[in-house]
Amino acid sequence: MGRAAHRRRRRAVGALAAGAAALAAAAAATALAPGGASAADGNQVVNGGFEAGSGANWTCSGKASVTTASVHAGTYALKSTPSATDTGQCRQKVSVRPNTAYTLSAWVRGPFVYLGTKGNGTTDVSTWTTSSSWSQLSTTFRTGASTTSVTVYVHGWYAQGAFGADDVVLTGPGGAASPSPSASPTAQPSQSPTAQSSASPASQPATSPPPASQSPASAPPPSASQPPSGGLPGHLVTGYWQDFDNGAAVQRLRDVQDAYDIVAVAFADADPSRPGGITFALDPALSSKLGGYTDDDFKADVAAKHAAGKKVVLSVGGQNGNVSVTDSATAANFADSAYALMRQYGFDGIDVDLENGVDATSMAQALHTLASEAGPGFVLTMAPETLGMDSTDSAYFRLALAVKDVLTVVNTQFYNSGPMNGCDGRVHSQGTVDFITSQVCTQVQGGLDPSQVGIGVPASASAAGSGYVQPSVVDDALDCLAAGDHCGSFVPPAKWPGIRGAMAWSANWDAANGNAFSDTVGAHVHALP
Numbered sequence: 001m002g003r004a005a006h007r008r009r010r011r012a013v014g015a016l017a018a019g020a021a022a023l024a025a026a027a028a029a030t031a032l033a034p035g036g037a038s039a040a041d042g043n044q045v046v047n048g049g050f051e052a053g054s055g056a057n058w059t060c061s062g063k064a065s066v067t068t069a070s071v072h073a074g075t076y077a078l079k080s081t082p083s084a085t086d087t088g089q090c091r092q093k094v095s096v097r098p099n100t101a102y103t104l105s106a107w108v109r110g111p112f113v114y115l116g117t118k119g120n121g122t123t124d125v126s127t128w129t130t131s132s133s134w135s136q137l138s139t140t141f142r143t144g145a146s147t148t149s150v151t152v153y154v155h156g157w158y159a160q161g162a163f164g165a166d167d168v169v170l171t172g173p174g175g176a177a178s179p180s181p182s183a184s185p186t187a188q189p190s191q192s193p194t195a196q197s198s199a200s201p202a203s204q205p206a207t208s209p210p211p212a213s214q215s216p217a218s219a220p221p222p223s224a225s226q227p228p229s230g231g232l233p234g235h236l237v238t239g240y241w242q243d244f245d246n247g248a249a250v251q252r253l254r255d256v257q258d259a260y261d262i263v264a265v266a267f268a269d270a271d272p273s274r275p276g277g278i279t280f281a282l283d284p285a286l287s288s289k290l291g292g293y294t295d296d297d298f299k300a301d302v303a304a305k306h307a308a309g310k311k312v313v314l315s316v317g318g319q320n321g322n323v324s325v326t327d328s329a330t331a332a333n334f335a336d337s338a339y340a341l342m343r344q345y346g347f348d349g350i351d352v353d354l355e356n357g358v359d360a361t362s363m364a365q366a367l368h369t370l371a372s373e374a375g376p377g378f379v380l381t382m383a384p385e386t387l388g389m390d391s392t393d394s395a396y397f398r399l400a401l402a403v404k405d406v407l408t409v410v411n412t413q414f415y416n417s418g419p420m421n422g423c424d425g426r427v428h429s430q431g432t433v434d435f436i437t438s439q440v441c442t443q444v445q446g447g448l449d450p451s452q453v454g455i456g457v458p459a460s461a462s463a464a465g466s467g468y469v470q471p472s473v474v475d476d477a478l479d480c481l482a483a484g485d486h487c488g489s490f491v492p493p494a495k496w497p498g499i500r501g502a503m504a505w506s507a508n509w510d511a512a513n514g515n516a517f518s519d520t521v522g523a524h525v526h527a528l529p
């Protein structure tokens with residue numbers, strides 16, 4: 001995010017059959033089977049070792065069965081084969097106790113195997129790996145104050161080959177008895193793996209999800225909007241508030257247009273006395289221009305935004321920002337200083353806009369630590385340059401994948417880049433529907449869930465050096481991605497109705513342009529089904 005008027009941005013610029021007899025056999029078998037201990041033994045998963053010789057108590061989508069050909073322990077294991085439109089998910093609803101810690105583990109093998117839970121009442125968790133031999137996945141979570149059941153699941157990835165699972169264990173005290181599962185098969189649609197989140201960053205493997213080079217046939221299928229994080233709507237609009245004057249309209253935070261669901265305050269500064277640390281203070285020149293805008297005024301404005309149902313995050317980086325997080329020490333400094341600022345000003349989270357390089361491993365460590373300190377409701381947004389997200393090999397893309405368990409949305413800057421290759425292998429000119437949709441396609445095929453992807457554009461022609469598009473173009477791109485309507489020459493290989501929304505640099509430039517972005521794109525995003 002540049003702080004000059006024309007320099008980059010921003011800122012400146014089928015279920016398996018389960019008969020009554022099989023259920024009875026499962027109850028007896030799981031008391032002895034590996035991964036199938038009884039509730040009294042602390043494992044709340046029934047038939048977790050599949051030693052019933054069937055998928056009793058599990059509901060599966062796709063082509064799933066039990067096998068004796070390759071097992072981790074005992075006689076049986078699960079084998080499931082994803083298709084181009086299905087992840088081969090198997091899941092089980094398990095009774096738990098409120099406000100209680102649990103550990104979930106399983107032995108798995110195969111390409112891109114995911115293990116996780118949903119409905120925790122706090123933060124849903126997931127972890128994944130890719131391995132030709134049996135390896136154990138594990139993650140932890142705490143249930144919410146009124147949570148009495150969670151859904152445990154395991155699945156693979158679209159068109160990536162068969163996977164195996166065995167000895168699925170949920171360790172912790174049991175809750176009330178679960179309703180008996182249906183005796184007849186009940187096929188259910190699977191959920192996209194990257195929609196899940198993880199509270200156990202240490203369990204995340206270093207490998208990446210299927211690369212962007214995968215064929216269109218293996219692209220994720222349409223998916224509904226995922227449960228929003230931090231109390232945010234399923235489709236949202238992000239706008240940056242400038243804590244500096246670069247020719248755009250000057251605003252107090254309270255004056256940021258109501259269409260913006262997330263307001264990113266630009267920017268935090270590097271702490272020269274604490275490597276990796278960040279600081280924030282209102283620009284005295286801007287405060288003066290606003291007639292004396294104090295810290296107390298600013299904090300009151302943050303609270304007012306909260307009262308209006310909005311989130312306010314602190315943006316780190318920008319065109320001139322040089323926050324360097326390169327090891328465990330600087331990662332700790334970043335997390336601790338960011339959390340202190342969140343508490344001081346009431347920020348809901350952090351926006352990562354590091355345009356001068358990023359160490360994916362260390363920054364992921366910092367963000368996971370910060371998310372853990374902040375707890376439920378933490379909001380993490382990112383605004384990488386287009387080049388940072390054109391390949392899963394790039395550091396920024398690797399960072400996004402590494403923290404997708406706590407990631408709210410990536411709003412890539414689809415400007416100031418010139419022509420770029422899209423997921424179809426063709427070169428598309430910036431400022432067009434095809435440029436935007438083909439870049440979003442790359443990000444979804446690279447492993448991000450559509451609900452974690454937004455469209456970042458300048459709010460006016462003055463807000464960036466190049467790449468400005470009319471609000472109607474952004475609306476067309478959203479329609480193309482969500483429903484296959486209003487596309488250009490490039491038509492994405494799937495519809496992604498969960499696409500998260502759009503971002504503008506900046507709310508100030510939007511105001512200077514007659515609120516064209518917030519009035520037009522804001523209304524369109526909020527009208528998406």
